[in-house]
Amino acid sequence: MEADEAARASYPGKADIKSERDKLMQDAKAGLIGDDALSQLAASLDFLLVRDARSIDRAIREARLAALRREFAAGETHQVQHEIDDYLDRHGLTAEEGSAERSVLANQMMRAEIEALKRTLERDEGDFGGQPSDPVVKPPAKTEELEPVRLSKLWEDYRDSRIQAGFLRDKGRRQEPVMRHLRAYLKHDDARKVTKRDLIAWREQLMTIDNLAAKTVSDIYLSTVRSVFAWAYENERLPDNVAEKVRQPKPRKTDGREKGFTDEEAVALLRASRAHVPKPNQFGFVRETSHMTAAKHWAPLLAAFTGARISEITQLRKEDIRQEGDRWIARITPDAGSVKSGGYRDVPLHRQIIALGFGKFVQAATPGPLFHGATDPKHYARAAQSVSDELGKWLRSLKLVPPGVRPNYGWRHRLKTQALELGLTMRVIDAMQGHSGRTAGENYGDVTLVAKARVIDALPDYPLTL
Structure with a gap:
């Protein structure tokens, strides 16, 4: 024209x-x-x-x-x-x-x-408004400009809906960094613009540039994004789920040894824990906090006899420890931070823990967290996880964690092994560790403190004196 x-x-x-x-x-x-x-x-x-x-x-x-x-x-x-x-x-x-x-x-x-x-x-004829009718030259129909769907708002709504339904006990603290990382990679905040190709490229960056393990990419990063986009699709926030088929294969893990600590490894670790004294720097100043010192003293021992996750121990508060008669009991509760199984559970404390002075330590402590310094309950879970991570690094620095054993889970595996060797009731051990029953039938009846105390009392003391 x-x-x-x-x-x-x-x-x-x-x-x-x-x-x-x-x-x-x-x-x-x-x-x-x-x-x-x-x-x-x-x-x-x-x-x-x-x-x-x-x-x-x-x-x-x-x-x-x-x-x-x-x-x-x-x-x-x-x-x-x-x-x-x-x-x-x-x-x-x-x-x-x-x-x-x-x-x-x-x-x-x-x-x-x-x-x-x-x-x-x-x-x-004076008609300058004519438009092509043949698709060969006909301009494409104008599409309605759609409002952007903000990834950040999508994540907040997904998180809130999951929390309301009784999930995400940690309030999404583990998944939130994933969504921040994705937005930073995309350099925009519009979920409508995200393509499958974008997510595949993001996955490759996580693997090759960020050097994350395949399991981490699969089970945390991609799993989070698939869940968020699936929720958005199911709730008509997005027209499709571009993340549905984006996955990362994981190598099948082969164990070269037992997952829990052996007797010798457990004793060496607990002795180092009990003997720990924070070292001053060149100026005579001790940088380690009293909370961290307490965690190094008590967390491994508590983990050894309760099979709790280290982060569940490092979030314990003074008010979570109580005495009933001559029995001391620890309550592991989401009120103190995060509990993977969701609800609280009470675990009787082993006699050796009390004999070494844990009861007196609790009585002398100020109200609030025993092993971290956070004062706002909203920050309890993150602070407890930080202490848990530092404990793992500390134990590795002492060369006390053998290859193939995860310091925060070695005690959980060991307690199960001890229970099997002693012929103890596994359902009671599961209840102490926050594991659900293996069958529907196992969920009938309550695992009482009496049943838990019987199992705890059957566990032998550790030879911690040289």
Whole structure:
């Protein structure tokens, strides 16, 4: 249509027509035009072309349109052969005579030119608003601009719905960094713009640049994103779930040894724990906090006799430890931070823990957390996890954690092993550790403190004196 605009702009105006007419009349008066009809026609030709430029141009376009329609209906392409060759030359392409590619190109060129010519004829009548009707040249329909779906808001709503349903006992603290990492990688906050290709590329960065383990990428990062996007799709926040099939294969883990501490390893670790004395720096200043020192003294021993997760121990508060008669009891509760199983559980404390002075330590402590310094309950879980991580690093630095054993889980595996060796009731051990029953039948009946105390009392003391 730009060519049509240019052609119309070049049509002769009234001044041009008058000028050409005056020139013709001057030639006639000067006797420059012969008396025969042929000479008069030749002399008048330039004037006629200027005067009738619009109608001549229209007639040419009408003839071209008729020829194109005729050939298109007959399946012929003679009218556009030169145009095809010119197009192929300009783009460095080839299409053999009679080939399917050349036929398709001819077809589309003819349809496009027919549309253009129809619009030019409409303009001759003063209608400049005509729109193409053939899909070959018809502009795509305008799509409604959709409101962005913010990833950050999507995560907040997903988290709140899961918490309301009784899940995410840690309030999503483990998953929130995943969503922050994804937004930072994408450099935008619109879930509508996220593609499967984006998530695959993000996965590759986690593996190759961030050097995360395949299990971490699979079980934490991709699992979180799949859950959020699945929730968004199910709740009609997104039209599809682009994360559904994005996964990371994990190597099958092979154990080169037992998962729990052996007797010798457990004794060496507990002796080091009980003997720990924080060292001052070169200026005589002790940087280690009293909470961390207490955690190094007591957390391994508490883990050894309760099978609790280290973070469940490091979140214990003074008010979570109570004495009933001559029995001391620890309550592991989400009120103090995070409990993977969800609800609270009471665990009687072993006699050796009390004999070594844990009861007196609790009585002397100020109300609140025993092993970390957080004062806001909202920060308890994160502070307890931080202490748990530091304990693991400390034990590894002492070369007391053998390869293949996770310091925060070695005690849980060991307690199960001890229970099997002693013939203790595994259902009671499961209840102490916060594990659910293996069958529906095992969930009937309550595991009481009396039952737990009987199992705890059956566990032997550790030889901690040299």
